[in-house]
Amino acid sequence: MHTSSGLSREGAGTSCRWLEERCERLEESWKQLTEKASNASRPKIQRIPLYMAERDEFKRYYKPEIISVGPIHHLQKQQLLQGERYKEAWAAMYIKETNQTAKALYWTIRERIPEVLHQLAEFLEPVEEVIPGERGEYLAWMLVVDGCSVLHLLDNTDPYFSDEKLNISMGKLIRVHQDVVILDNQIPFQVLRLLCQDRRRLERCLQKFLRVYGVDRIPRLSKQNQTAQEVNIIVHDDDPIHLLDCLRRALLEERILEIVKGYNQSMRASSDDIHLGQGLYQMLHLRKYRIGTTRELKEAGIRVKKHSGDSNSFYPSFQNGILALPKLTIDGSTAHVFLNLVAYEMCPDFRNDFEISSFLVLLSSLIDHPEDVRELRLAGIVINQLANDKEVADLFNKMDIIMVPETPWFASIRDQIHLHFESKRAKIRMLTWIGEAYNIYFRSPWTVIALLAATLGLVLTFIQTWFAVHPKAS
Known part of the structure; x- marks a missing residue:
């Protein structure tokens, strides 16, 4: 007579040992991961990715x-x-x-x-x-x-x-x-x-x-001194x-970092109100922060200007149709500095909000051609110490491959500019139509005279037609 199906005592013992080993491995992996996370604020010196x-x-x-x-x-x-x-x-x-x-x-x-x-x-x-x-x-x-x-x-x-x-x-x-x-x-x-x-x-x-x-x-x-x-x-x-x-x-700057950390904490605190899928998508999706070149912003009625004299903020700001940016000197060492800072922010054990990387992505969006660099120079934002504006444009076009996760500070700048576009779209269309009409009908004195003559002819024709339909009583 056969016994009911099941593991023998020997087989059960082997299975228990196997399970114990797997459970211990899980526990060890958890300890290693939590220990690595706790030490992430003091990153090691690493190779460039x-x-x-x-x-x-x-x-x-x-x-x-x-x-x-x-x-x-x-x-x-x-x-x-x-x-x-x-x-x-x-x-x-x-x-x-x-x-x-x-x-x-x-x-x-x-x-x-x-x-x-x-x-x-x-x-x-x-x-x-x-x-x-x-x-x-x-x-x-x-x-x-x-x-x-x-x-x-x-x-x-x-x-x-x-x-x-x-x-x-x-x-x-x-x-x-x-x-x-x-x-x-x-x-x-x-x-x-x-x-x-x-x-x-x-x-x-x-x-x-x-x-x-x-x-x-x-x-x-x-402030500790190296005493005995x-x-x-x-x-x-x-x-x-x-x-x-x-x-x-x-x-x-530490002062600005504290402001950003506070902003990020408030964003995380309100994350319960965000749909889970949408929130994960925003955090994991890599962005380029496309906001348009300086010339495109100018055509849309948005001006770029340098941060006020008493502000040394590295972060851009947008208010009332004005995009304020920090002054930036471009010389032969700029690429060395920024690309190594980007590599540092990409290190896996360095917790950060990709501030430098996001700033470069923003600039690579603003700069596409030498004319965009010229607009930033005239605004006092870019101090060009290279041979010409084309070298600056080529430099930031080269950095255009940099992609970073959704970062609250720079994403908010992009969203504010988008809202400004939406609120001003009708006005921009009207101004565009007026500008086109001005270029077509008022580009020279002769076009003005021709327009007035045509208008006068239409008025006289209207009057003649009116009296033909409504003749005066005899």
Whole structure:
């Protein structure tokens, strides 16, 4: 007689062990994901996303030409070998000026290699072959040379004498500053803090660094001094991640960021009133924020102007048919700065609202031809330091491939412009008709005379017809 269907005790035990293993794996995956999410506010230094780095038109903006900073480009190119001489000389000058010793700085970094390795974890796996010997020792010495040379470079950046102070030609110095803002050519800011424990000197270096890119303020740094009790704490929440992060914070300004965060929170708070499918679509769908070129806006009665003199806001605003934009200087380093900031915002472990990327998408919509650049120049928005307006138009047309998720601030600008179009459409049509009529009938004095003569003929014909139908009584 057969027993009822079911698992044997042995089979049931095996199945339970199998299920236990799967449940433990689920639990471990959950822990790893939540731990990664909790650490996302302090992103690691990462490689540039491949879908950007591999584009032919972008490659030159993501490869250092003179110096390598950190392990990812270390000695990987023959042309970077000349930069090693500059780095070693600048590092020696910095150590001498600050009355420190190379050995002391080496042990300062060497003792904190575990913390530094955590920040550089994305870098080290693919570059083991260029780190001979014991990894920690070689990495510590490399960071001392790179960090000290960068600090000396920044502290001696001067619009008139920096090439003499640094013993480098101005042409090479410009390329060095472009190398310093490349995303995967960075070192953790904590290393710079350890190498420069004089907070005032460090802030001075950052201020000079930002002035190279037209920024007159620096983001807030931790006010903690590196005392004997605090020297073991090198990660401060207020500190930037690296120099590129410092530049991004300074561009966006903390005060404006707080306003945007408050706006985003209010949007999230009211998300219950939005249809679920529509809300997910808006968040996940990639946008280009097409609002029309400056000439198209002008034809529609919308003016562009520079932000008021007392406003340093990076964010555009729209009110009463006026689109206000921040002043932007376009020079040979603009593409290096913006494309690396975009790559930084695309890093998977960096939580942000794609502010820089959205701004570039907005500008690429406004600029299509050199005439659009000319309109922005005349409005005082664009300061063109390139050869001509066509180079600026070509630059932003190249950036037109950038796509970002729906971001509330810039999407609201697009929606306001759309509403303005709708409310003014009838008026715009009337003005267009009047303009066309003026061009057709009033383009010269002879057309005016002809129009008056035709009108007079019609009036006389009407009078003649009237009296023919209603003759006077005899």
